[in-house]
Amino acid sequence: MLSIGEKFPKFKVKATVGIENLDSAFADIDNDTYKGKWLLVFFYPKDFTFVCPTEIKGFGDLNQQFLDRDCQVLAASTDSEFVHLAWRKDHKDLRDLPFPMLADIKKDLTSALGILSEDGVAQRATFLVDPDGIIRFVYVTDGSVGRNPQEVLRVLDALQTDELCPCNWNQGESTLKVA
Template identity: 90%
Template sequence: MLTIGDKFPQFSVPATVSIENLDKAFSTIDNTTYKGKWLCVFFYPKDFTFVCPTEIKGFSDVNEQFADRDCQVLAASTDSEFVHLAWRKDHKDLRDLKFPMLADIKKDLSNALGILTSDGVAQRATFLVDPDGIIRFVYVTDGSVGRNPQEVLRVLDALQTDELCPCNWHQGEDTLKVA
């Protein structure tokens, strides 16, 4: 699995970006789409499951806080953009998502990241990627355990200080100074 300090892989994948207008429902997203921004790319195993929509909604609920930090959130799974669209239309908590859902249908990105399971789905993995394309944070949980988007946001805040941040540090608190 790729980890901290590794370059995030090159990718170009279809994405579901809207459910309002079928002519504008899909787009292609690649490494240059959000050039110069931080990325929070979180993978989940499958659409039409149980833990996944709670996480997706959780990230959507704090999307503006990520945007305030110049960070684009991207959800991703190995399902197609058409399945993403159907799920978003079907699940009330997913209708108003604030970020694209990447469709890694060829599984190239999941495989390059080293998070593809033997069942052919992505692990529940999160990557914070800096504007230079370097992975700065990796967070992987068991498939049965949802993530905490607030913790990912806290880590993003800490990374963006370029300072030493103690355990449980939050934005606005003192950082550590080397004596």
């Protein structure tokens, strides 16, 4: 699995970006789409499951706070953009999702990241990528355990200080000074 300090892989995938009109429901997204921004790319195993929508909604609820920090949120799985669309239409918590859902159907991105499980689905993995395309945070949980989106936001805040941040540090608190 790729880790901190490594370059996030090059990618180009279809994404589901809306549900209202089939002509505007999909877009191509690649490394340059959000050039110069932080990226939060979180992978989940499958559409139409139980833990995944709770996480997706959790990140959706914090989307504006990520945007306020110049960070684009991207959800991703190995399902197709059409399955993403059907799920978003079907699940009330996903209908107004404010960020794209990447469709890594060829499994190139999940393979390059080293998060493709033996059963062919993405692991529950989270990556914070800086504006230079460098992975600065990786968070992976068992498929049965949902992530904490607030913790990912807290870590982004800490990374953006470019200073030493103690355990449980939160935005606005003092950072550590080297003596």
